Amino acid sequence: MNGKERFYATIAGNPVDRPASWLGIPTNEALPALLKYFSAADMLELKRKINDDIWAIEVPFHCPPANHIACAFDFAPTTDYAERTLTTPGWFMDKTDPACVNDFPWPDPARHMSQGNAGT
Numbered sequence: 001m002n003g004k005e006r007f008y009a010t011i012a013g014n015p016v017d018r019p020a021s022w023l024g025i026p027t028n029e030a031l032p033a034l035l036k037y038f039s040a041a042d043m044l045e046l047k048r049k050i051n052d053d054i055w056a057i058e059v060p061f062h063c064p065p066a067n068h069i070a071c072a073f074d075f076a077p078t079t080d081y082a083e084r085t086l087t088t089p090g091w092f093m094d095k096t097d098p099a100c101v102n103d104f105p106w107p108d109p110a111r112h113m114s115q116g117n118a119g120t
Helices: 003-012 031-037 043-049 098-103
Strands: none
Touching: 031 043
């Protein structure tokens, strides 16, 4: 069973050879300790050593001065792009009704994504 099959089977509640696992995206502060504990030289080796089933793919996104999809969402009342992330206070901070997600002025991804700027 490969990682993709294992992931889909796990979330469907079907039999698996082992539960799917995902390291996630460790913070810069946590990464050195993880690398040391698992005797890995880098993130790629770490993911292989722990049999990580989920490999994130960066979305090609270009919205100067940043190139990360999280910067598309103006959640915080700030012009500091370092603070424009999915975890900053802002538009969703006081919302309690999940239906309000439909009220957010979501950006049009087609305006910002193309294969031509992947990795930039």
